[in-house]
Amino acid sequence: MSWQLAWRLFKRELSQGQLILIVLAITLAVLSVSGLARVSERLQVAINGEAANFIAADRIINSPVAIAPEILTIAEDIGLKHVTNMQFNSMVYADDNFQLVTIKAVGEAYPLKGVIELNSGETSSLPSKHQAWYENRLGGLLNYPKHVELGDVKFDMAAEISRLPDGGFNPFASSPVLLIRLADVADTGIIQPGSRVTYLYQFTGNPQQLTQFETQVKPMLNNSQRWVDVQSGDSPIASAVKRAERFLLLASLLGIALACAAIGIAAQRYCQRHYDVVAMLKTFGASGKQIRQIFTLHLLLVTGLGILLGLIGGMLLDYAINGFLPAEIAAYSPPYLRPIMLGVATGLISAFMFSAYPLLRLLSIPPLRVLQNQLEGLQVGMWLHLLLSLSAMALLGYLYSQSIELTMTVVSAVLLLGLLLSVLGFVMVRIGHGVGMKTTNPLQLALAGLRRRAKQNAVQLVGFSSALVLLLTILALRQDLLNEWQKQLPENAPNYFLVNIAPEDTKPLDDFLDSNNIIATDIYPVIRGRLTHINDEKLISRDQHKNGTQGRVGISRELNLTFRDTLPPNNEITQGTFNQTDDEVSVESGVAERLGLSLGDTLTFSIDNQRVNVTVASIRTVQWETLQPNFFMIFRPKALQGFAYTSMASFHLDDETLAINGSKLTANALVLQLIQQFPTISVIDVGAMVGQLRQIIDQVSLSLSLVLALVLLASALVLIAQTEAGMATRQRELAVLRTFGASGWLLRSATGFEFALLGAIAGFLAVIVAEFALYMLKTQVFELVVYMHWPWWAISPLAGAFVVAVLGMWRCRQLLNQSCGALLKAG
Template identity: 40%
Template sequence: MWVKLALTLFWRELRRGELTIIFAAIALAVLTVFSLSSVTERIRLNIEQKSADFIAADRRLASNHPLEQAFLDEAHELGLKTAQQMFFDSMLFANDELVLGSIKAVSQGYPLRGKVTLKDDFLAADYEVVGVPKEGEVWLSEGLFYSLGLSVGDQVEIGMGIFRASKILVSEPDAPFFSLAGNKRVLLNYVDIETTQAVQPGSRVFYRMLFAGEEQALGNYYGWLKPQLRENQNWQGIKDRQSPLGENLARSESFLLLAGLFGIMLAAVAMAVSAKRYCERQYDPVAMMKTLGGSRQTIRNIFLLHLSLVTLFSLLIGLVIGFVLQSFATDYLANFMNAQLPQAGIKPWALSISIGVVCALMFSLKPLLDLFDIPPLRVLRRNLGDKLAISRVHMGLSVLTIFSLMWLFSGELKTTLMLFGGTATLMLVLFGLSRLFFSAGRKLGLSPGSSWSLAIATLQKRANANAVQLISFALAIKLMLFLFVLKNDLISDWQMQVPEDAPNAFLININESEVNNIKAYFAENNIVHEDLFPIFSGRANGLNGETFARRTSKQEGEEQDEDAARGVGRDLNLTWMTQLPSSNEVIEGEWFSPDSTELEVSVSKGLAERVEISVGDTLTFLVNEQTFDAKVTSIRSVDWGSLKPNFVMIFNPLVAGKFPVTYFTAAQFGEDDAKLVSELLKTHPTMSMIDIKSQLEQAQSMIAQVSLAISFVLAIVLTSGALVLISQVQASLAERMQEIVILRTLGAKGRLIKLATLYEFLLLGALAGFVAALVSDVTLLIIQRELFDVEGKLHPYIWALGPISGAAFVAAIGYFMVSNTMRQNTQGLLRKLA
């Protein structure tokens, strides 16, 4: 019998709109989470897919000595695709020209991810292939064709072998961002290595194995492989810092993670507010039911069924709208990026349904329990039960639920704590300020009949409710400001902005005998360039006598040994200087003294902080097989964005002559200097040039996708924030109707009421926006440093943007929501209230 009664009441309340708020809140939670998680998941998968292309595989194993065949055999047993690579330098000879080239021999199957870009002739169009040169053929970079005077199809000698230069090599997916390979690259079939006879005992050779397959299989393989790895063998994935794009990918995932968390927070706030408001509206009907003989069990069953039906319908509507929304969004993003976005899978469905159910249960549980405790005497004394309206238990339960949902969604406690802590601070500050502001309004002494006086009086009358509204408004504004700054400021800081006077080419692999000739050539042709610096490769191997810990794989989620000293993790380009570089500044210690008799080193600030190096420490270095110590005499800040030659570590001149070196510089060539560049490379065939601009464009293509994703998420959060505000204002419409009726009865004019309402929302929005801006900026400062690993800074412009945008945003939505109510006559309002 109660089921029939419950359904009757349910359909009646649906028609009356009693369940609209809670229905909209759950639907909002579901569609927000579904659309955000779907879009961010699909973009994340696309970024990972694109990022994997940059290493031509899902994982790779690098070594300075030959790798064992057993490694390949085990990979095949686990169903992984594999390929092999070998890197070595060798002379290329053709047309009486001799050039040192960087050879990359690749086996069948290369590349496992991404494609190789080729040209059939100098003027032909580029095209992509998956494959390797045929036996007896090589693919050469365009610079080698020019240096050797070759045409496509000519023969070239490599070591003891003669090969046909069949294609022009434009790019490879795993081409190094910065290496001594430069533009003298050769792609060779792996089986032709023996033909060249260039790899002899003692040759400088590097080996790689490439792997691709399911994550589970890759993880199992690494578990088998790890105990067998030697110190100079490294397992790498795109997330590892040793990968050129590892840091960019980590930041991309952090951006998308933050975006998803913002959606969770907004949905949770809307649900918590709506559930509380709905249950408060049912106090009188429940008291009436109890007066007419309804039992507690019957009432509980009725409202639990109502909640279940609302949750079910809200889930369906939210999923449908979310699916349509994310379909339009991802189609647009796919067309914009000229890419096919991977499907997100079941994760967004499971996540959004779970969050919808959890929100409906956890945010409604305490208000429903309070609803069942409403005394029957409320029909006579309307204030009975009002003390249940504010419940510390409900607030605590809501806060715990929001934190749990954020942690569940992010999987990262640190990120969750930072965002949650910033939000909690915002709520506490706002609640205190709102109480102070509303109480101070009584002492302003504004004149009767003033719209401002009426607005402030209204704020005072609903002090507790307005404090809650203020927190909701501020939270929505905070999240929008947060994403606005991320989109327009942090991403710009992340991207490397090239100064107008910056060099646009690196010249590397310069022999010492060529230094004076190259300087003369630059001077003769008025080419702006930096000094020529000697460089050699070496590794910081220990600090103060303690050897650094072996590096771990971030790709596999390994943790660093906390008891071992943290090391650099890679070989560095080292140099010596007498003068401090122009883009450097000593911030601790002193620059080298010309009278020093011991080996000294200057360390960049970033490395010093990461490895915990201080002035006066002793660093141990490993160069080839030789170790030596150097005393740290200074810490430098380095402007890496200048694109001028910069170094992590710089020695004093006492290191000169201890190791073989090549020289390195940077120059600025004009668009019409192609002939000068060609003559320079032809005159110095062992030298290589790297086009910085093209390399940066390749590395930043992924950043453009993230920027576009943040733009979409900002639109979603803006819409979600508007819906939160609508739910807050809609919940107070009945009370506002009563106020309008009373004011009209007392003779207040319509213009006075309209202006007072507008001023009320302007004040709420301005105060919410100001506090939201301050708290957002402090939270952003922390996130910049802790999450994105960039130098934190404040953003004063949002201190003004917050109050202005908050006032405009809240006033526009709030006034729009109540404008229809104010247009109705008094008789119509009384009828609705009845």
């Protein structure tokens, strides 16, 4: 019986259009979550997939010894592709010349991601047996020999390497790379027991395989073995990828918040529409159990329809957006299962938990309402509604993000937003109380309408302002991230590095760069030194600490130190002042935090077996992604006077033909001139890496724009749902005003003013909350510079007034054009 009544009620109200709002809200919720989840996951997979080209794989295990064979067996059982590489330093000989090199011995499947670029172009092959491919500067150091000797084998110098996909970027690297086959290592006889070798095991596969592999293998690794991916810091794109993923995650969580807001608005309206139905059922003798069953089944049918439409809409949205994506992003296709499951869970959880309190009020409607229409049910327990709503939002947020920190940040912001907007909105709307019921002026009538619907309008302000806050937040973060990346990689970002610059070459090099109109960075001296003591306390290595040695852990390698009188570009002092005396040093903030340093600490360095004592005078942040020379420690020149040093610099050179001193030269020809004039200087070309990095940044930028468009769509639907919620009350009021002779022009003007005032108030409050939310997000999540968005304080209220007025007038257009009789009949 209950099922039949619920089905009949569902069919009747669906055909009459009474369920449009609640179905639309649930559809919006499911569409937002499933569509955003699908698009966001595609973008995340694509970004990580493209960024994986920087490490030539999806995951790497870096180990000083061969890993356990069962790890490779696990990879094969899961279905991962893998390749084993080795890396070590050795001397190579060519006639009477010799040079220390980094040997990179690679397996047959190398590289798993990306391609090897030779001077002759890209290649998918590897050197043949007893052949070697060499870095450009190695050829210059050995006078481009045809053969080199490595251990017991003579290798043919077969090709010059332009770039390796996992070559990384380390301008301080003193050893050029020689690439050979892994099978040739045994023939050289170089690797002996005790030799220092790094084993690099590279893996690639789909996200599910990689997650399964990581779960099984990570616990099997020891302290000397490292798990590496594109976010581990070994890739120059790591920072951009992390921020982009956090943005996509945040945007999707805000989409969930928007969907929940729509559900809450619609659920309240849904229950209000059925007050009279419940009163009638109770009057005809229906029990409380029967009524609960009828409306639970009815809501389940409504929710099921909303979920179905939402899933279809989410798939269509993903399909439509995929058609506009670049081919390299569209090629990635994550599984559908998770977005579908998230959509279904969102529809069920949000529909029932956001409807719980309105349903309690609905079920408590007294039968006497049949005679006294103003009677309502449960009037207390709003705390229960807030608790259930926040719990639903937190549960959905965690199901989506798997991040307690980000979920609680969003929930806390939503709670603060709701409290602030409810209080301020109600107070500001009540300002119109003194206007009374005068109807001679549209503005007075609008203010009177705001006063009469003060409680309802306060709720509407929460909906309007929530949408505007989320829009402003996403818009500002997207722009700030794009600006940050643009600053890191401007069009003239350095694409050549000069290292091993001897002191006597500094002035001639400066003259060469000036005469050829090449804009370069400053020339930075580089001295190698080891930090040995902090405040006279001797430092120990990580290995010593792991073996039980007591003491303060330092940095287990030599540092590249520099000296100068002024603060370098892309550095910002956060504590103290830049070096004022010769015994002071400026320390990078990350190293200072790792070592527990503070201003005034005494540091002792060992440089060429001599002790150098300095005091920490300042701590500074460094933009490492700018591809310009940067250092952990900066001294005053006199502090390192007398120590031998070389220098480094970087510059930008376009590939196009250059007009130099009346003659035309290509960039390669000019670089060749530099090498010939300064044969001891090593030139590192990072142009290919910069181009690839910029391509990934462009893809990330497109991702942010697409997610912004989705949030814009969700926000617009929430605004429409919020406007729809007050239509029944407004219809009755228009009927009354028409009865008392109000003209159509007066009603249209007053309605427009009322919506515009609501939008302006919502816009003003949204700016306040958005500035606060951005402060928290920038300082706690994205590590961006905080600043006020002053134009918003004028633009947001005006935009809010315009958008809400247009939506309101569009929704009220039929009511405003109806006659008095039609309004009374419809009411």
